[in-house]
Amino acid sequence: MSIEKSLIQKSYYQTLLGTEVEEHPLHRLGELFVAEQKKEIGDLADIRFAQGELYYHIKDYEAAIFKWEHVQNELEPWAQKNRADAFYQLGLLSNAVELYKSIESDHPILNVEVGLQLFSIYLEQDRMEAASKVIKKVVLIHPDYENVTRLARTFYENQGDWESAVELAIAECLRTENPIWFDTLVSYIQNGFTKGLMPETYLQVLMRLYEVDEKRFEQLATSIWDSFHAEPSYFKWLIEFNEFLSKLEIEDTRKWQELSNRYKGTITELISGNYLIKQIQGILPSLLTNYLTVATSSHNLFAATTILAWNDQYPASISPESIEKAEKVLTVARQHESSQSEVIALFEEMEAWANQHELSMDYTYKWSAGELVDDQTANMLVVGMAGNGKSSFINSLLGEQLVGEAPTSTVVRFKHHHEIEIDEITSNGRTEVVGLEELYEKTTVGRQALTNTSLVDVRIPNTFLQKNQLAILDTPGINGHYNQGEEVLKWVPFVDRILFVLNANQPFLELERETVLRIRAMYPDMPIHFVLNKMDMIYNEKEAIQLVDETEARIKFYFPNGKLFAFSSKFDRMSQINDFSNFLELITNFEEVEENRTEKLLHVIYQSIHHLLNERVQVEHELEAKIQEDEEMIGKLKGALNQLDDLQKDQVVKVRNAFAEQKRRVKSEITENIPTILRNCASLISEDSDFRNIHQELNEEMNLRIQEYLQRELLPTYFRYLEEWMQLSQEELTQSQLFMDEMRDGFNALFSEERLQLACDFQIMEDWKRDINRLTSSIQLEQMNILLRFNPSQFLLKSASKLFGAIPQNKAILYNRYTAYIENEDYHDVAESIAKQFLQPFELFERALDRDVKLFFGNCYEGLDTVVAEIQADIHHHKQLLEEMKEKPDVYLDPIKLFELRLRQLQWQLMIGVKKQTI
DSSP states (O other): OHHHHHTTOOOHHHHHOOOOSSSOOHHHEEEEHHHHSTTTTOHHHHHHHHHHHHHHHHHHHHHHHHHHTTOTTTTHHHHHHHHEEEEEEEEOOOHHHHHHHHHOOOOOOHHOOOOOOOOHHHHHTTOHHHHHHHHHHHHHHHHTTTTTHHHHHHHHHTTTOOOHHHHHHHHHHHHHOOOHHHHHHHHHHTTTTTTTOOOOHHHHHHHHHHOOHHHHHHHHHHHHHHHHTTTTTHHHHHHHHHHHHHSSSSOTTTOOHHHHHHHHHHHHTTTSSSSSSHHHHTHHEEEEEEHHHOOHHHHHHHHEEEHHHHHHHSSSOOOOOHHHHHHHHHOOOOTTTTTOOOHHHHHHHHHHHHHTTTOOOHHHHHHHHHHHHHHHHHEEEEEETTSSSSHHHHHHHTTTTSSSSSBSSSOOOOOOSSSSSEEETTEEEEEEHHHHHHHHHHTTHHHOOSTOOOEEEEOOOOOHHHHTTEEEEEEEOOOOHHHHHHHHHHTTOOOSSEEEETTTSSTOOOOHHHHHHHHHHHOOOOEEEEEOGGGGGSHHHHHHHHHHHHHHHHHHOOOTTTOOOEOOOSOOOOHHHHHHHHHHHHOOOOOHHHHHHHHHHHHHHHHHHHHHHHHHHHHHHHHHHHHHHHHHHHHHHHHHHHHHHHHHHHHHHHOOOOOHHHHHHHHHHHHHHHHHHGGGGGOOOTTTTEEEEHHHHHHHHHHHHHHHHHHIIIIIHHHHHHHHHHHHHHHHHHHHHHHHHHHHHHHHHHTTTSSSOOOTTTHHHHHHHHHHHTTOOOOOOOOOOSSSSSOHHHHHHHHHHHHHTTTTHHHHHHHHHHHHHHHHHHOHHHHHHHHHHHHHHHHHHHHHHHHHOOOOOOOHHHHHHHHHHHHHHHHHHHHHHHHHHHHHHHHHHHHOOOHHHHHHHHHHTTTTSOOOOOO
């Protein structure tokens, strides 16, 4: 046993006792102690150390501590450690910790043991931060010490201290090269415990693992790759790893499937259009170069074609060696079978991107792509000069009058379908055409019902089309105009062959020859065949045979592979149909149709990309025009709001003035009639009246007559006046609504939709009617002091009445005095007071008229304000878009360039074993 192990196990005493000791160790050590003590210069430290061990084992910790306290030789640090162990056993943790921490030694094993003891105590005390520090120190001192790294890993994992756990795993990978630690690191990465680490952290580990275990190297590399995906440091990882991989001497025979998958996924993502070119331009060449190096056989083609496509678009960015290597891959590669699905996927991605950026894809391209997927139906474009009988030829083939007699103005495609469906296909979308009559009407020259760039798709149950797996595209007859031929040429890339209809009377004229040669010049690989129509116009069979031979000879001179079929709608249809079906079988190779469909789909992608480039410019112009249009509309709407302000103010004045006029009329009647009523009260006085109380009696009677007048005469009169005012107000407000209706219709005509509603609130008329009925139903004035007021005249009368009213001979005088006073009094102030009381409720009504008229126009203001706010929001949004398009053109242009890159990549794939058509 080594001395360190004996010290750790506290069995050092055995080195002093020897192996042949029969007596008890303590007894023997006591004898040694006494013997040593008798020496002139004795050394008792070792014996005391050993005695302490034995006391410790029999749990006499205090005796052990006592012995170890007196050890002062080279074993003193171990004695201190043992004393701390004893304190630990006694539960005196603070004493133990203090003693452990006081030990100073250069001995690594002692320091590790002290650290492990401290670690245990800290765990008991739940001092996890202190425990973490001490276990890290222990690992640093002696990582090879038994179970130290395993203990540290377990502690970190239990505490969720993944940073420390990962740091430990990386260090142990580099130190031990043990597969267990590499697997541990992979598990940490896969579980997301390495978030926040920078890419360079892993490079040394990767290098070490590549040297010892390439399989685990791939596993670690792909795990790291996945962990950085969607993280801010993703690109940094790609750069660092590719530089690292470029320095490795990787044999061509060494292929990594998972690493190859990561490269393909990353490259596909980078060129998907979600990144700007400036973001990927510096990293993609090295990615592609390394990808080709590690790619498996199933990935070789994708890697090579992507390299070549990138080099086409960005020359000199990839090394000549990588280009050469990529070209070699193509020379030995097999035909790529999934190209068509990849093309469709690319088209769908482009469409989704266009929708996201408010760009419109030409629907004819979408329709073409969808139809080209059906590679079991061959599309044949039928072309001919006007008057060559093309329509009658097609009707004969179809067995019914589907092409109108009048010249057509657009391309019409006929395809077999289980039921009749007819649609107009334009750049903006698909529109249903109801029945053949509408089809004839829309496609007839001169009607111009369809745009000249549209196609009508006619799907009908048809035996001929079904049997021959054929779709026929009928084109407008060509009359020599250049622009007219452009519409025909647009559909050439869509079809599988062209059938040119000639007139037997004058076959293959110069204009026909120029037209078909022009088509061939643009599409040199397009099969072109001919029909010699109207053969019934030839007089005899000999002339017919000669005509066919001569025409065929002229055709062969220009089109060596072109075939000629003689036809007449006057001959037996079934016989000719059978012959023509055989002719179709001769000129149709469905294997070639299927092979060429991917190429045609690529052409659709090509056209779509150029459409998007033009569309982007068009969108910018449209946004500018829309902003200007909306700003002009805002000006008009604000002008309308000003008009509404003026109208509202005008109506307030008119309504208030009309109401004030009716109020003036009734006040005039009050001030005119009340004095008369009061003067007529003189008739109530007689010589027999009780002149001592006459003033009170007259005052009461006057109030009664006033109340009766107001209730029976004045209120009905005022009600009529207010009805007149209501009628006038109704007419004025109705005129206002008519004005608002004209304003609404004008704006909605500009909007081309029913966007603005300007309905006035006529509820106020009902509210006014209700209030007027309530106010004019009854009235009760306060009692008026007409004859009870204190003025000189009334005072003298009242005094005289009290003094002389009881003397009969004085009554005549009082009668005359009272009568004269009542009949001659002014009463103006009384009438004014009554008018004020009477009109007071109506004045409250009048003051609310301004608010009521504003409520009447409230919906109009709300409607105009809402539309103004909406248009202002549109202007803000469109200005933001326009600013972004102008300031960051790469946001729009870069994805389109990357679509071009992917198109080129698919074109390179198509070059493997397939006949090419220039796109």
